[in-house]
Amino acid sequence: xxxxxxxxxxxxxxxxxxxxxxxxxxxxxxxxxxxxxxxxxxxxxxxxxxxxxxxxxxxxxxxxxxxxxxxxxxxxxxxxxxxxxxxxxxxxxxxxxxxxxxxxxxxxxxxxxxxxxxxxxxxxxxxxxxxxxxxxxx
Amino acid sequence: xxxxxxxxxxxxxxxxxxxxxxxxxxxxxxxxxxxxxxxxxxxxxxxxxxxxxxxxxxxxxxxxxxxxxxxxxxxxxxxxxxxxxxxxxxxxxxxxxxxxxxxxxxxxxxxxxxxxxxxxxxxxxxxxxxxxxxxxxx
Numbered sequence: 001x002x003x004x005x006x007x008x009x010x011x012x013x014x015x016x017x018x019x020x021x022x023x024x025x026x027x028x029x030x031x032x033x034x035x036x037x038x039x040x041x042x043x044x045x046x047x048x049x050x051x052x053x054x055x056x057x058x059x060x061x062x063x064x065x066x067x068x069x070x071x072x073x074x075x076x077x078x079x080x081x082x083x084x085x086x087x088x089x090x091x092x093x094x095x096x097x098x099x100x101x102x103x104x105x106x107x108x109x110x111x112x113x114x115x116x117x118x119x120x121x122x123x124x125x126x127x128x129x130x131x132x133x134x135x136x137x138x
Numbered sequence: 139x140x141x142x143x144x145x146x147x148x149x150x151x152x153x154x155x156x157x158x159x160x161x162x163x164x165x166x167x168x169x170x171x172x173x174x175x176x177x178x179x180x181x182x183x184x185x186x187x188x189x190x191x192x193x194x195x196x197x198x199x200x201x202x203x204x205x206x207x208x209x210x211x212x213x214x215x216x217x218x219x220x221x222x223x224x225x226x227x228x229x230x231x232x233x234x235x236x237x238x239x240x241x242x243x244x245x246x247x248x249x250x251x252x253x254x255x256x257x258x259x260x261x262x263x264x265x266x267x268x269x270x271x272x273x274x275x276x
Binding site: 003011014015016046068070071072073074075077078079081082085086092093094095096097098099100101102103104105106107108109110111112113114116117118120121122123124125126127128 | 141149152153154184206208209210211212213215216217219220223224230231232233234235236237238239240241242243244245246247248249250251252254255256258259260261262263264265266
């Protein structure tokens, strides 16, 4: 929530296929120490993996999204829309489009049973046995 | 991404209407200093606001989500699904249900033009004038 560089780095990796340290750095204008710390953390958390580049090009490696990282796409789309609305209204840095028809893509809550779109106020969260129990305020 | 307590706190506020420091604390089992730091940050960032509680009950205030905070719902749903799959497979702490029919709610990318659901690989991100320009690796 609000970790701006992390979102931008993951977005560049997801949608532009950026994998090189230098390309992230130039493209985003992020300080090298910040970028290095973020990429290290992504690798540690399993979102990216280091992949060696052909030796002839030097002792480099690429930072490549794992499946775990790639599946952040719906989170990135939702967070981008939220940011467009609240953090930088009027200045969306990116728009998401449907490859088939070019239409704008939005995230929508959909019911798997009735197939209807679900408005925010009609989404209910039900805790399972794995959620700490909640005591109502007295 | 991966800031576990922040997600849990916002989720409790969104779906259970928790507003009291002590209720967050007991319900989540989070250390008081961590909880205080997170709530302070949410207020600073505009996701929550402090609202005074009737004086008879002591010098307390509630932490209430703002519109900006409430609209994180799609992000929270997407992040929860991602976490269920990658962080705690098999142990979803929460399931999201449609209030009208009880069906499971999922986030789905939908095209605003053709109305079709959009698969992950068919979502394209188009930079606008507000995105730093990207130079392809040479």
